[in-house]
Amino acid sequence: MRRKLAAGNWKMNGLRAALSELQALARAHPDPSVDILVCPPATLIVQAAALVADSPIQIGGQDCHPQDFGAHTGDISAPMIQDSGATSVILGHSERRENHNESSALIREKARTAHATGLISVICLGESLAQREAANTLDIIAGQLSTSVPDTATGLNTVVAYEPIWAIGTGLTPSTDQIGEVHDFIRTRLEKRFGSGVGLSIRLLYGGSVKPDNAADIFAVSNVDGALVGGASLKESDFSPIIKALEG
Numbered sequence: 001m002r003r004k005l006a007a008g009n010w011k012m013n014g015l016r017a018a019l020s021e022l023q024a025l026a027r028a029h030p031d032p033s034v035d036i037l038v039c040p041p042a043t044l045i046v047q048a049a050a051l052v053a054d055s056p057i058q059i060g061g062q063d064c065h066p067q068d069f070g071a072h073t074g075d076i077s078a079p080m081i082q083d084s085g086a087t088s089v090i091l092g093h094s095e096r097r098e099n100h101n102e103s104s105a106l107i108r109e110k111a112r113t114a115h116a117t118g119l120i121s122v123i124c125l126g127e128s129l130a131q132r133e134a135a136n137t138l139d140i141i142a143g144q145l146s147t148s149v150p151d152t153a154t155g156l157n158t159v160v161a162y163e164p165i166w167a168i169g170t171g172l173t174p175s176t177d178q179i180g181e182v183h184d185f186i187r188t189r190l191e192k193r194f195g196s197g198v199g200l201s202i203r204l205l206y207g208g209s210v211k212p213d214n215a216a217d218i219f220a221v222s223n224v225d226g227a228l229v230g231g232a233s234l235k236e237s238d239f240s241p242i243i244k245a246l247e248g
């Protein structure tokens with residue numbers, strides 16, 4: 001059985017005052033029946049991790065460099081993220097693929113490093129609106145999946161997040177049939193590549209405009225093991241009902 005996961009990605013949002021939302025989240029979910037992960041900006045990881053040290057909530061980074069240390073001004077490495085108290089790292093988010101020209105091959109290297117460090121990698125995939133309208137969604141997902149996910153992936157160290165780019169921050173979401181089609185496709189591909197043991201154990205998240213009012217419908221879709229939530233993870237009052245919906 002895959003344990004469900006509610007992951008929040010704060011992106012480039014949150015000054016120290018925002019940690020009060022994390023504190024409220026920890027208070028609201030002292031004993032959740034699902035995993036909860038919050039990925040604040042790197043500047044807040046140390047404080048966030050200390051804040052939830054006695055809570056089941058886990059903290060993650062939003063990116064890491066493929067190398068452990070070195071002359072890479074402005075970058076942050078997997079060992080640094082782990083040393084800060086995080087257990088996980090988001091990799092290959094479409095905002096990084098687009099804004100920083102990250103390729104699937106680079107994301108695979110980052111994931112390898114994350115795995116070697118002991119971090120769980122949350123590897124993001126997703127098609128653009130033009131690609132969906134051209135009926136290329138499954139081809140795009142197949143390519144990103146096979147190249148971005150390294151051979152080191154297991155159900156313990158890897159989570160795959162399907163995030164259609166056109167649904168991120170727009171209030172638009174695919175139909176539940178469209179989400180199910182992609183998630184079932186990813187599951188089949190993972191089973192084919194890794195065998196049913198690992199292929200069935202890797203959790204699949206949906207991301208893109210998940211809100212309290214659509215979460216339950218999305219979580220009812222086959223092979224949706226949780227969500228990667230952006231905007232609605234910033235406030236405890238928005239994120240908590242999504243977590244409750246996942247708990248069922």
Ligand SMILES: O=C[C@H](O)COP(=O)(O)O
Nearest residue numbers: 009168169208209230231
């Ligand atoms: O990583 C999170 C996703 O990009 C979704 O963001 P959103 O929930 O604000 O649409």
